[in-house]
Amino acid sequence: MSRTPGVLGAVRTTLALLVATAAVTTGAVSPAAADASYAVPSDGVLKLTGHGYGHGHGMSQYGARGAAQAGLKQGQIMSFYYPGTAAGTVRGNIWVRISADTDGMLSVAPASGLQVRQVGGPSYALPTTVGSLRPSSWRLRTSGDRNVLEFYAGGAWRGHRPGSVPMTGAAAFFRDTGPTTLRIGSVDRPYRGALRYVQRTTVNIVGMDDFVRGVVAREMPASWEPAAVQSQAVAARTYAAFERAANAGRAWQTCDTTSCQVYGGVNAEHPSADAAVRATARQVRTYDGKPAFTQFSSSSGGWTKAGSRPYLVAKADRYDATSSNPNHTWRTTLTRARVQSSYPALGTLRAVRVTRRDGNGDQGGRVLSVVLDGSRSDVTLTGTAFRSRFGLKSDWFRFGG
Structure with a gap:
């Protein structure tokens, strides 16, 4: 893939930022000495130099590549980034909310072997013709306290009742062989497993390994070294298993966006990623016998960041410095006008001061506290x-060239 790995995963917003904030407030490390004050230059442009991309917890994706290039195998890479975890296995399905389907209905393309089932009830085969009509789409929608099954033919949606009992509660489309094709507007998206309609939301009920097939190439280039891609597969599967356990009993257990993991169903699969999934079938990392919280991001910058679990530790990461990593060290600029616009109470921004760092690595490590000095x-x-606020790649930066 052409995009930087984990750029989307690196800004896994809600949980990642909460964890990062918690790491700041607990004070688990002794803060480094404060930086000198950096006066805003006369041209009003602040220069910044930094390291890493993302929250820095757990596996660095570029680091996994560097480790693979150094000869480490998948298990060794996972042990390096999640020390104290052990190899384990998982089975079963995961329930994935399809976030792009927002119309409150579930529409699918007709196909041979397409069936509908009320959860807990019988299954019904959906015909390719209804009388003289040939359906071009099937859908489930809510009407009152029940679900209505309809097909589109002859320029209109028409009701179809497959059994003698009305469908209430959740219902699903599925095929015994082959994916089911979800229709979102004019776009068709095939998904393995079943497509469930629950609480006016579309949820993909899919086997864990099939889910991971739809994740790996969205989070890391599948062309990378096999050990790196296998590590991504295990991290993704473990992360999903952790979320499944945390959200047991809910209508869905994970999502398909950067808030969880980027999942694209069949369209996101790739032969090399599939090979990595097969090579690591059902494998996860566990802690105290349970799936670990295997956070990952694009680049650690040379030090991983302590997180909310005993195995998410701060440690030097020599593998992140692989020559292919554009995020190990980065540079950017920020204008005085932009800072003042974000914080009008400042008046004129005169200087910035980093007052606390975590003490790990170059520059004294990641920034814990920064003061904007205004008039x-x-x-x-x-x-x-x-x-x-300012869209930096990480919280590990300093002001100046």
Whole structure:
């Protein structure tokens, strides 16, 4: 793939930022000495140099590639990035909310072997013709306290009742062989497993390994070294298993966006990623016998960041410095006008000061606290908040060339 791996995964917003904030407030490491004050240059352009891309917890994707290039195997890579975890296995399905389907209905393309089933009830084969009509789409929608099954033919939606009992509660389309094709507007998307309609939401009920097939190439280039891609498969499967356990009993257990993991169904599969999934079939990392919280991001910058679990530790990461990594060290600029626009109470921004760092790595490590010195008032921010506000690659940065 052409995009930077984990760029989407690196901004896994809600949970990642909460974890990052927690890491700041607990003070698990002794903060490094404060930086000198950096006066805003006369041209109003602040220069920044930084390391890494993303939250920095757990596996660095570029680091996994560097480790694979150094000869490490998948299990060794996972043990390096998640120390204290053990190899384990999982089975079963995961329930994935399809976020792009927002019309409150579930529409699918007709296909041989297409069936509909009320959860807990019997299954019904859907015909390729209904009388003299040939359906071009099938859908489920809610009407009152029940689900209505309809097909589109002859320029109109028409009701179809497959059994003698009305469908209430969740219902699903599926095929015994081959994927079921979801229709979102004019776009068709094939998914393995079943497509369930519950709470006016589309949920893909899919086997764990088939789910991972639809994730790996969206999160990491499948052309990378096999050990790196296998590590991504195990991290993705474990992350999904962790979410499944955390959301047991809910209508869906994970989603298909950067808030969870990027999942694209059959269209996102790739032969090399499929090979990695097969090579690691059902494998996960466990801690105390349960799936670990295997966070990952694009690049650690040379040090991973301590997180919310004992195995998410701060440690030097020499593998992240692989020559293919554009995020190990980065540079960018930020204008005085943009900062002042974001924080009008400052007045004129005169200087910035990093007052606390985590003490790990170059520059004294990741920023824990930064002060914006204004003509009217000062504003104090966490490094995570500053990064989020101004779209920096990470919270590990310094001001100056």
